[in-house]
Amino acid sequence: MNLLDYPRWPSLARESILNIPVDLRSRRVTIQGRTIDYGEDVDSVVITGMGGSGVVGDIIGDLCWFWGCGKPIIVSKGMRLPRALSKPLVIAISYSGNTAETIASAREALNRGFPTIGITTGGKLAQFLNELGAPVIIIPKASAPRYGLPALLYPALVILERFGVMNVASELESGIVGMEKAVKSLEEAQGIARRIVNTVPVIWVTESRRGVGIRFKNDLNENTKYYAIVSVIPEGAHNDIAAVMGKQQGLSHVFIYGEGDYEARYLETLMEVVKSYGKEAITVKLSGGTPLESEMFGVAFLGLVTLALAEMTGTEPVGTEPIDKLKRLLDERKVIT
Numbered sequence: 286m287n288l289l290d291y292p293r294w295p296s297l298a299r300e301s302i303l304n305i306p307v308d309l310r311s312r313r314v315t316i317q318g319r320t321i322d323y324g325e326d327v328d329s330v331v332i333t334g335m336g337g338s339g340v341v342g343d344i345i346g347d348l349c350w351f352w353g354c355g356k357p358i359i360v361s362k363g364m365r366l367p368r369a370l371s372k373p374l375v376i377a378i379s380y381s382g383n384t385a386e387t388i389a390s391a392r393e394a395l396n397r398g399f400p401t402i403g404i405t406t407g408g409k410l411a412q413f414l415n416e417l418g419a420p421v422i423i424i425p426k427a428s429a430p431r432y433g434l435p436a437l438l439y440p441a442l443v444i445l446e447r448f449g450v451m452n453v454a455s456e457l458e459s460g461i462v463g464m465e466k467a468v469k470s471l472e473e474a475q476g477i478a479r480r481i482v483n484t485v486p487v488i489w490v491t492e493s494r495r496g497v498g499i500r501f502k503n504d505l506n507e508n509t510k511y512y513a514i515v516s517v518i519p520e521g522a523h524n525d526i527a528a529v530m531g532k533q534q535g536l537s538h539v540f541i542y543g544e545g546d547y548e549a550r551y552l553e554t555l556m557e558v559v560k561s562y563g564k565e566a567i568t569v570k571l572s573g574g575t576p577l578e579s580e581m582f583g584v585a586f587l588g589l590v591t592l593a594l595a596e597m598t599g600t601e602p603v604g605t606e607p608i609d610k611l612k613r614l615l616d617e618r619k620v621i622t
């Protein structure tokens with residue numbers, strides 16, 4: 286089976302943090318006569334990006350449940366930033382650097398006087414941030430944005446450490462251990478793939494693993510060309526679960542959680558209810574000695590499940606033509622300005 290960039294994830298993580306400017310906190314950017322000082326305290330962090338880049342925000346959101354991040358993390362996946370922001374740090378992530386939503390958000394952030402940092406392989410995002418003297422971290426390339434996840438995530442973690450939002454430096458290596466473990470668990474990943482082939486997976490996750498659930502859904506969409514649904518508990522226990530009584534065919538139920546997760550017993554209890562309606566429960570336990578290790582194990586392992594599924598169904602995993610087509614049309618029509 287072709288594992289694409291997964292065996293390279295450890296080196297993508299390590300290489301990506303080498304390019305973080307040492308003078309990050311002493312930067313000053315002047316726009317229309319107004320100076321943005323990167324050394325000042327921030328009161329929140331906005332992580333903006335789409336798809337395979339935007340999921341970095343969701344993953345950091347998960348980690349904050351374990352680490353107790355010092356500032357609120359706001360995940361923004363859109364063309365505009367939230368209206369009510371006071372003194373945020375804005376991290377704009379776009380693998381290609383050409384995603385219009387992310388470029389528009391980064392421009393807006395700087396125009397509103399917020400310190401803004403780009404993470405990208407280049408493109409228009411790198412160009413306009415460079416022109417303004419704003420920091421940009423240029424990361425190594427992969428076969429497609431989603432396969433470069435560690436290169437998008439690790440610089441964001443280091444930035445948050447530098448801005449005093451979280452202490453993560455001592456955990457970075459453990460995340461790499463999680464990635465390596467996932468590649469070694471390929472047979473297990475293929476086993477899960479066999480159980481969800483030709484179904485619409487319902488992905489049940491705890492609140493603190495929302496990012497893993499979203500990433501799995503996105504990988505199913507993009508690698509396997511499958512629809513999938515994410516149900517985050519406890520909220521999903523108050524609506525989605527009612528559907529297990531129905532006659533709808535062709536769903537599978539995947540339960541993702543870490544043993545030590547605050548909500549683990551809740552998810553196990555919900556699983557019992559799903560099973561009591563005759564549905565098969567497929568469980569994926571996220572193992573690891575640290576939150577980052579279990580999170581990285583989860584996203585890599587589930588990514589491999591989707592590659593195994595692609596192979597089983599004779600699907601070419603890399604190409605995402607409908608996304609490219611839409612981006613072209615949005616550009617031609619200047620929908621996002």
Ligand code: F6R
Nearest residue numbers: 336337338379380381384430431
């Ligand atoms: C394709 C993929 C997409 C892109 C998204 C945003 O591999 O993962 O979800 O990530 O279209 O593009 P970028 O990441 O270049 O900003």
